[in-house]
Amino acid sequence: PGLVSIAGGKYTTYRVMAADAVDACNDYIPTRVAHSITERVPLLGADGYFALVNQCEHLGQRFNLHPYRIRRLLNRYGSLIDDVLQYADDDPSLLEPLAVAPQYLRVEVVYAVRNEAALHLEDVLARRTRISIEYAHRGVDCAQEVADLMAPALGWSAEDIAYEVDTYRARVEAEIASQREPDDASADALRASAPESRGQILEPVPVPE
Template identity: 35%
Template sequence: IRPLVKTEDTENTAALSRDHTIHIAHSGLMTICGGKWTTYRRMAEDAVNHAAMLGQLEERPCPTRNLRIHGHCEEAENLGDLWIYGSDAYPIRDLIRQQPDLMEKIHPDLPYTRAEVAWGVREEMARTLEDVLSRRTRALLLHAQGAIDAASGVANLMAKELGKDAEWVDKQVQSFCAMASRCLPNERGVS
């Protein structure tokens, strides 16, 4: 979902600009609209610069323009399948060294390991099976049936990490499978 800025002369979304705009209300309220995830820093810089100008504040260079955000890693190509985690790939590798069973994939047809599940729970606040299989990994998107098949094993690993019981596991698996089953193809495509 992208918040597009519609102008009066634009008829369809394909013609809408992906650029951001800044509006100043008569009250002085400044609103920034539109933009893209990949330009959020530029949007913030423009908004701060605009507010500084309106407030007649001293002009200063943007300190975050070249700031490396969490996860930045110069050697991403050396990280294998964990490249997506950037610098967090190193502690995930440490998890695998400490617990070799975490290197096991959650499903043979999915690229995700048990270590990624453990990392999501321990470090990224993943608290539901749906969160892990739909967002922390893209298991549901890549292979809905594989995600359903992996649900019980992933929920059991999460329960161990979170100190949850078998009832929690059952509820998580039932809830996830009910939701995920809507992503399976049927005779008309996907339901």
């Protein structure tokens, strides 16, 4: 009694689920609690979004980007667009698209590391962006370019870069191979055999005596 748990759902419905959970807690709280206001709290980047959409042409001239690019960035980052593009102030080459994933600008990789806590190549290719599912090469063909962009911010050596690229390629190969397996158990075993860039998650969890 008094414990409210919630599980499942997805990104597009998590705020509705959170509101339901908060409201469910009211039954166990002796004092009166107001209903959840999450539906009226703007997400990061939401403030000013529509005004910026109306300024795509102006923003395109300001950042020397096609309005299509600006609209796409606004749809991803909203009013945080300045935070993303500021990294190109000292290096205009960051406004160029990734060579084999041209929907994304090079500056988005830098932003993912510096502002979104991306620590590994897989974080950028499979989580901060959707390159791994939007391109037939699943990010393998741009792994080297992305790793080179991440390296300065994370202090990677040439060996670190090679390790990240090799690990990502091996994981994609295992994923592709797993999809040809006849059953889930075989597929899971193949995926589990792939190297893991985050070694700490493979360490055994100590059990208190």
